């Protein structure tokens with residue numbers, strides 16, 4: 001069984017995970033659950049889009065075998081105050097962890113609870129949320145869960161903007177301009193391959209984002225396994241540039257693998 005956990009407001013990025021699961025698994029299950037425990041900003045939780053009827057139509061058309069639509073009380077029964085004994089370590093403190101305190105604790109809790117209920121053989125997650133992927137990889141390893149974690153490539157809009165449920169909150173004009181995030185990640189990769197130093201590229205990237213009046217929260221170049229910052233292309237086998245940028249108050253995250261061995 002292949003499992004694709006989501007928070008709904010589905011787009012083609014989610015559906016690419018479904019397609020990959022359908023190719024590789026006998027049965028594909030998708031969950032839609034907007035997990036209150038992973039939102040540190042109540043306003044972000046309130047505003048999170050929930051077009052559930054459309055989502056179900058999309059999943060039906062995509063040939064999903066089962067859709068799991070739990071209520072909050074199904075996942076967190078009243079009185080159940082258990083929390084998993086999982087320490088994501090320093091990888092949960094940087095980047096998203098720094099700007100969204102408690103986010104990864106809440107995310108790990110819900111993924112664990114969903115895995116216990118669904119019991120999949122394969123778990124499909126997007127590269128789009130690279131840090132999330134790295135933390136779930138550690139959760140599966142620490143708990144020795146018999147689950148294969150599969151990373152699916154980021155699906156992008158025509159201008160390079162990573163597809164996200166939050167993109168609908170952007171104006172047409174900002175959505176178009178937000179393609180610059182992908183361009184910056186791509187040019188950064190070239191500079192890095194030409195022996196550029198991560199800190200110099202980081203400075204250039206932040207500058208370029210400010211110049212187009214975007215509000216970057218971070219732009220980090222990290223070891224893909226430990227998420228520790230790296231400086232040069234020789235510092236790790238897998239190197240990933242990750243960023244979070246606020247555009248019209250909407251928080252967009254993206255990343256690009258700059259080195260893979």
Ligand code: AMP
Nearest residue numbers: 006007008013125126128129154155163
């Ligand atoms: P979410 O509904 O945002 O929690 O996302 C559910 C899953 O879809 C996560 O594993 C995400 O990484 C993945 N995902 C979201 N957007 C994309 C995208 N543009 N390309 C690939 N995977 C994505």
